[in-house]
Amino acid sequence: GAGVSQTPSNKVTEKGKYVELRCDPISGHTALYWYRQSLGQGPEFLIYFQGTGAADDSGLPNDRFFAVRPEGSVSTLKIQRTERGDSAVYLCASSLLGPNEQFFGPGTRLTVL
C-alpha cells in the first residue's frame, strides 16, 4: 500500500513569509507525528496527533508554528513569519495506534532565504 506522502518535497521561501506543509499518512493510521531535522542531528519532535486532536504539542518551538488534522487523516503544518532558523527538513510520520512504530514520509526540505 501507499506510504506516508509529504508535499511539497522542497520549499524555498523568503524570511517573513507564511508556509504550509502537508502530510498524508498511511491509510488507517490514527497517530501522526511532525518532526524537523537539521543536518547532523536526529529528528526533533514537534507535535503528535491522535485522531483529530493534538495529544502533545510540547515540541512546537513558538506560536509561529501551528498544525491541524481536521478529519483525522491529512495534516498541515503551518509556519508564520518564517525565519532563517526554520530552515530544516520537516518530517511526518504515522503509526497505527498511539506511540508505536512510526513510518516516515520523504520529508519537505524548507529553505528560508
Add this chain to the structure above:
Amino acid sequence: QKEVEQNSGPLSVPEGAIASLNCTYSDRVSQSFFWYRQYSGKSPELIMSIYSNGDKEDGRFTAQLNKASQYVSLLIRDSQPSDSATYLCAVNTNAGKSTFGDGTTLTVKP
C-alpha cells in the same frame, strides 16, 4: 544532558564483522524503544522495536534493552556495505512523545 544519547561515531567495521551501536536515555517512564536506519538524504526507516527487557532478534539485527540501566543497543551481525548509514535510537513514553538521539554513523568497509 540530552534525553537520548548516542555516540556520534563514525563507527567503522569491516565487512562481515559485528557492529555494536549503543543508546542511553534519561526518562525512566520510557516504555518503547526503536532503532531507525537513515541513509544520507533519505528519511528514517524503522528496523527494530523493543518493549521489554532482554534481547530481540530479527535476521541479522538484535536489539537489547536494559531498563534498569536505561540502555538500549543494536547489534548488526555479518555487516554489509549496504548497512552503512546513520542509526537513530528513539524512545517513546506512553503519552506519545517520541525522542530521538542524534544518531551513530556506521561505515562498513568491503
